[in-house]
Amino acid sequence: xxxxxxxxxxxPIYLVVVGFIIGIFGGFFGVGGSFIAGPALRLMGVDxxxxxxxxxxxxxxxxxxxxxQHRALGNVDLKLGLIMALGTIGGAECGAQLIQALKRAGNVxxxxxxxxIVVYTGIAAFMLxxxxxxxxxxxxxxxxSGDIDPKKDRSAFGPVTRTIQRLKIWPMIALPTSGIxxxxxxxxxLVAFVGGLFSGFxxxxxxxxxxxxxxxxxxxxxxxxxxxxxFEIVISASYGTITHAIKGNVDILxxxxxxxxxxxxxxxxxxxxxxxxxxKIRLAFVPLPLIGAAIVIYTxxxxxxx
Amino acid sequence: MxxxxxxxxxxxxxxxxxxxxxxxxxxxxxxxxxxxxxYHLENxxxxxxxxxxxxxxxxQAVVLDAVTTLLFRLLRGRWR
Numbered sequence: 238x239x240x241x242x243x244x245x246x247x248x249p250i251y252l253v254v255v256g257f258i259i260g261i262f263g264g265f266f267g268v269g270g271s272f273i274a275g276p277a278l279r280l281m282g283v284d285x286x287x288x289x290x291x292x293x294x295x296x297x298x299x300x301x302x303x304x305x306q307h308r309a310l311g312n313v314d315l316k317l318g319l320i321m322a323l324g325t326i327g328g329a330e331c332g333a334q335l336i337q338a339l340k341r342a343g344n345v346x347x348x349x350x351x352x353x354i355v356v357y358t359g360i361a362a363f364m365l366x367x368x369x370x371x372x373x374x375x376x377x378x379x380x381x382s383g384d385i386d387p388k389k390d391r392s393a394f395g396p397v398t399r400t401i402q403r404l405k406i407w408p409m410i411a412l413p414t415s416g417i418x419x420x421x422x423x424x425x426x427l428v429a430f431v432g433g434l435f436s437g438f439x440x441x442x443x444x445x446x447x448x449x450x451x452x453x454x455x456x457x458x459x460x461x462x463x464x465x466x467x468f469e470i471v472i473s474a475s476y477g478t479i480t481h482a483i484k485g486n487v488d489i490l491x492x493x494x495x496x497x498x499x500x501x502x503x504x505x506x507x508x509x510x511x512x513x514x515x516x517k518i519r520l521a522f523v524p525l526p527l528i529g530a531a532i533v534i535y536t537x538x539x540x541x542x543x
Numbered sequence: 544m545x546x547x548x549x550x551x552x553x554x555x556x557x558x559x560x561x562x563x564x565x566x567x568x569x570x571x572x573x574x575x576x577x578x579x580x581x582y583h584l585e586n587x588x589x590x591x592x593x594x595x596x597x598x599x600x601x602x603q604a605v606v607l608d609a610v611t612t613l614l615f616r617l618l619r620g621r622w623r
Binding site: 249299487 | 559562566569570577578579581582589590594595596597601603604605607608611
């Protein structure tokens with residue numbers, strides 16, 4: 238099938254399958270899946286700028302479906318999502334400006350690549366340590382008392398999270414859906430801003446930074462973090478789609494075809510979250526940032542941007 | 544339990560088959576008709592194209608979600 242906007246000739250079945258796989262990841266982990274979509278489109282000869290913009294458009298559609306399903310399961314905190322969307326958009330703009338500054342300095346690729354490798358592997362290592370420690374604690378406690386609810390979200394990083402929640406920086410807000418009585422608005426905005434900064438700096442939606450940040454820094458239960466992240470992605474990716482489309486980086490026909498597969502995948506991913514406790518979802522999340530790091534290392538070593 | 548799983552898988556396979564037929568019709572009808580128009584819009588009116596692109600993906604998400612939910616309900620009801 239020929240796509241006239243990006244001048245690419247791609248088998249639509251390939252796009253549907255790629256969309257399906259990304260949909261499962263999106264529904265289960267609350268990520269956009271740009272680490273798969275970008276390289277998958279590049280493999281078919283789509284130019285890099287079109288791969289980035291088209292992926293964002295596809296993320297909007299997929300996240301709408303997944304967020305709607307998560308909302309039906311009570312996994313979306315609308316108030317938190319709206320606040321985070323503002324911080325993410327601000328951070329993404331700053332990240333893009335940072336890229337421009339590095340471009341002028343002439344060392345953008347090296348800096349971005351090394352930062353990405355450190356951040357991705359750091360997140361993966363931390364989540365591996367935390368989720369395994371939490372699961373071990375679960376097991377030993379349930380052996381002793383036998384009354385631990387596996388669906389109740391706990392984290393080995395909990396004491397640090399509670400200290401962050403106790404920071405009294407005005408204005409303090411309540412997030413009843415997420416079970417948080419009071420947290421500083423600035424903490425939420427800062428977490429979203431950092432996520433947005435990485436999104437603008439490293440590309441993609443940076444879900445593999447935002448979702449763990451919501452769990453470990455804000456103390457949001459994992460299922461809610463996944464659903465709320467998807468809701469937040471709908472807003473920030475819509476903004477990204479508009480700006481990229483104006484710059485001529487979006488082939489909406491490719492995005493529409495990919496999205497047909499993502500609809501089914503996202504629904505499967507959402508349903509699957511109901512069968513896993515928070516620490517297990519976090520443990521399963523570990524390979525995602527590592528895939529991102531592997532792609533960057535490949536690009537750095539071969540010079541081919543996937 | 545095993546019987547239930549087989550039943551669920553069968554319903555899911557039928558859902559996928561019906562969905563695949565619908566999507567194929569969609570490719571040939573909608574995308575074929577919209578392709579040239581969107582191409583010209585992208586070349587000549589970038590701002591309108593940006594708005595139309597977002598509307599299309601949001602619209603498709605809403606419609607396909609409704610279609611899959613409807614299929615899901617219909618087939619589950621029939622096989623129950």
